[in-house]
Amino acid sequence: MKIKVLGSAAGGGLPQWNCNCSNCAAVRRGDPGITARTQSSLCVSENDSDWVLLNASPDILQQIRATPELQPARAPRDSGIVCALVMDAQIDHTAGLLLMRERATPLPLYATPSVWAELCEGFPIGPMLSHYCGLDYRTIPMDVRGFKVPELPHTRFIAVPLSSAAPPYSPNRHRPAPDDNIGLLIENESSGAVVFYAPGLGRIDSHVREAMTGADLLLIDGTFWQEDEMVRRGLSTKSATDMGHLPQSGSSGMIAALDSLPEIAGRAAGQRRKVLIHINNTNPILRDDSPERRELDRHGIEVAVDGMTFCV
Incomplete structure (x- = not known):
């Protein structure tokens, strides 16, 4: 199974269109110490031809141009993307669906019932796309059995409910449902490898820690370094927690959580990748x-960049 990082940034990307923070300014002036990034998305394949899109960011067209595997050009109109799977109804994970409207057939879309309801009401992508290619909605079950996508017969996807924030336009914004935000366990039945993908994670509950403990590869929320990061810079009045994200620093932050994970049974020490x-x-x-x-390096934690590829 191959996993490619299409986009590694949070909403807005790097640089964000209207932001002049030190990082955005450095990218614009060509500073070699920092790399531009598009908004968060992955794709998964077993054969380098059929790809499941995990989240459809507003940068999807740029990401497809940068990923030749997604355009195999087998016909006048073609794509290697066989379906999309969205993990929440946030704009930065779903707006890219609108840019895929030229399909000749409805785009298969996997989503939980709460997310699908938002995509039909609060952010009505479903009704909008009904005037173009349309969406073929397929339910993501919230159970431990998970589900498979036909084109990836040896890969099982299992939804893991996450404590995070529903979109501002959601009626669940202040009373979240278990399926508003999910992480994904991605299990390769051929290799036995397990990947846990959770780009939006506000708290590590016991079932989330269990998912993290059993994974060979973690692709995990890296949104903020500090709890008050945006407030310190005068860019927001909201904390990381307010926005549904666990910061990296601090005694109860992501670094501490990753450090506390036990070794994977039957695997060599240090074999788990933390990204x-x-x-x-x-x-x-x-x-x-x-x-x-440098602190992340000391803890064996990597930072994702667009184009990063994992074979598991």
Whole structure:
């Protein structure tokens, strides 16, 4: 199974269109110590021809151009993307669906019932696309058995409910439902490898820790370094927690959580890869030469970049 990072940034990307924080400014002036990033998304394949899109960011067209595997050109109109799977109804994970409207047939879309309801009402992509290619909705079950996508017969996807924030336009914004935000366990039945993908994670509950403990590869929320990161920079009045994200630093932050994970049974020490993804443009870990990046290095934690590829 191959997993490619299409986009590694949080909403807005890097640089964000209207942001002049030090990171965004550095990218614009061509600083070699920092790399531009598009908004968070992955794709998964077993054969390099059929790809499941995990989240459809507003940067999907740029991401497809940068990923030749997604355009095999077998016909005048073609795509390697066989379906999309969205993990929440946030704009930065779903707006890209609108840019895929030229399909000749409805796009298969996997989503939980709460997310599908939002995509039909609060952010009505479903009704809008009904005037174009349409969406073929397929339910993501919230049970431990998971589900398979026909084109990836040896891969099982299992939804893991996450404590995070529903979109501002959601009636569940202040009373979240278990299926508003999910992580995904991606199990390869051929290799036995397990991947846990959770780009939006506000709290590590016991079932989330269990998912993290059993994974060979973690692609986990790296949005903020500090709880008050946006407030310190005068860019928001909201904390990381307010926005549904667990910061990396602090005694109860992501670094401490990753450090506390036990070794994988039957695997060599240090074999689990820990990769931060969905990184906000303000986060100092985006700089290759920052003290914060060196701290991550000491803990064996990587920082995702667009185009990063994993074979598991």
